[in-house]
Amino acid sequence: MNSFFKVDETIARASQKAMEAASASFAQIDAVRAYNQEKVLAAFVKNSVNESHFTESTGYGYGDRGRDVLDQVLSDSLGAEDSLIRHSMTCGTHTLGIALFGMLRPGDTMLCVTGTPYDTIHSVIGLTGSGMGSLKDFGVTYKQVDLLLDGKVDYEGIEKALEEKIAMVYIQRSRGYSLRPSLGVDDIEKIAQVVKNKSDAVIMVDNCYGEFVERTEPVSHGADIIAGSLIKNPGGGIAKCGGYISGRADLVEKCAYRMTVPGLGREVGPSLGQIRSMFMGLFNAPHIVGEALKTAVFAASLFEQLGYDTTPKSNEKRADIIQALKLRNPETLIAFCQGMQKGAPIDSNVSPEPWDMPGYDSQVIMSAGAFTGGSSIELSSDAPLREPFAVWMQGSLNFDSGKIGVMLAAQEIYRRGLLG
Numbered sequence: 001m002n003s004f005f006k007v008d009e010t011i012a013r014a015s016q017k018a019m020e021a022a023s024a025s026f027a028q029i030d031a032v033r034a035y036n037q038e039k040v041l042a043a044f045v046k047n048s049v050n051e052s053h054f055t056e057s058t059g060y061g062y063g064d065r066g067r068d069v070l071d072q073v074l075s076d077s078l079g080a081e082d083s084l085i086r087h088s089m090t091c092g093t094h095t096l097g098i099a100l101f102g103m104l105r106p107g108d109t110m111l112c113v114t115g116t117p118y119d120t121i122h123s124v125i126g127l128t129g130s131g132m133g134s135l136k137d138f139g140v141t142y143k144q145v146d147l148l149l150d151g152k153v154d155y156e157g158i159e160k161a162l163e164e165k166i167a168m169v170y171i172q173r174s175r176g177y178s179l180r181p182s183l184g185v186d187d188i189e190k191i192a193q194v195v196k197n198k199s200d201a202v203i204m205v206d207n208c209y210g211e212f213v214e215r216t217e218p219v220s221h222g223a224d225i226i227a228g229s230l231i232k233n234p235g236g237g238i239a240k241c242g243g244y245i246s247g248r249a250d251l252v253e254k255c256a257y258r259m260t261v262p263g264l265g266r267e268v269g270p271s272l273g274q275i276r277s278m279f280m281g282l283f284n285a286p287h288i289v290g291e292a293l294k295t296a297v298f299a300a301s302l303f304e305q306l307g308y309d310t311t312p313k314s315n316e317k318r319a320d321i322i323q324a325l326k327l328r329n330p331e332t333l334i335a336f337c338q339g340m341q342k343g344a345p346i347d348s349n350v351s352p353e354p355w356d357m358p359g360y361d362s363q364v365i366m367s368a369g370a371f372t373g374g375s376s377i378e379l380s381s382d383a384p385l386r387e388p389f390a391v392w393m394q395g396s397l398n399f400d401s402g403k404i405g406v407m408l409a410a411q412e413i414y415r416r417g418l419l420g
């Protein structure tokens, strides 16, 4: 580091070592990034994206060329038959909800095969809350196959669950905010093989945080439909909001009828001037995901140097951009988040504090300093103040600044005498 930020010699030396230890992982990230960037560029070229596609449509948005071309560019970028990418799908949960309601019908059973899904999906399914019009309220049954104790997929359990009639098998690719490993596309392919041997269930993947981390997406490995958020990987830090659904054309059409209404589907929806930032974000996404991955690997490597346990390890294969660090006590979690905030481009002057976040059974502390509200492709961290006292961090639009954020987090832990 130069003289703009101050870190102690202990942190500077550990960071130096962390960079050396991470070099092989960085090379792998660069290779995947270059591959995915070529793939996305080719999708832009194939579909002859023009400046005229950025023109804003208003009102009904009938015949918005840019919107339709962007759907196709996304499909080609992800290896999917068809896609919907819209700023009007407000977040990941909304997008996943549209897909679930679009494809499931009363009397159907949805089977989640990766344990309890991401927290915000619980009320969509109807596991929590009532009277809000959840899938459960509409007569959709939910079943679940838990992960094995080591966090691996229970293939035998899945086979057994498929003895009943299942309409949809649901897979969450990312670890989310748990300590289980994330699923690679190879794991998803294995699940798909087991499912397709026994059933004609639709295979849906919550692809949040997974886009462009590997060379291919789950739709090339047996998944029928995937969905995710544009303030994570595929928005490239540029899209201001939104979500996408990609996969089999017949299923995407069903989702379109839920996204708006039966009959109108994808024919309506004005782009309201958001389309250029969605094009630009998608174009940059492979690069930005590479920066976020390097920041995650550096964080793992630095905290390994400092004697902490990390998941995944700095040299482990990754299927999402999330890094968990086990910091062992609440004081260290607080120091980490407050230190990281000091290196955020936005809101560096505020200091995060633990608070009673609705829906959590313990206090939570978060750091975030983002150009886009709540964006987690930008450097951010979250830590519930409970066992195992882990912080989950992700993002960074560029590695050089993400690295400083991570170093300042370590520096704050050191300064407070908490290291070790």
Ligand SMILES: *Cc1c(COP(=O)(O)O)cnc(C)c1O
Pocket (backbone or CB within 6 Å): 091, 092, 093, 094, 118, 120, 172, 174, 175, 176, 206, 208, 209, 229
């Ligand atoms: C982020 C995320 C979601 C959706 O969350 P939003 O905050 O609504 O965008 C769903 N599943 C996983 C695994 C996620 O990481």
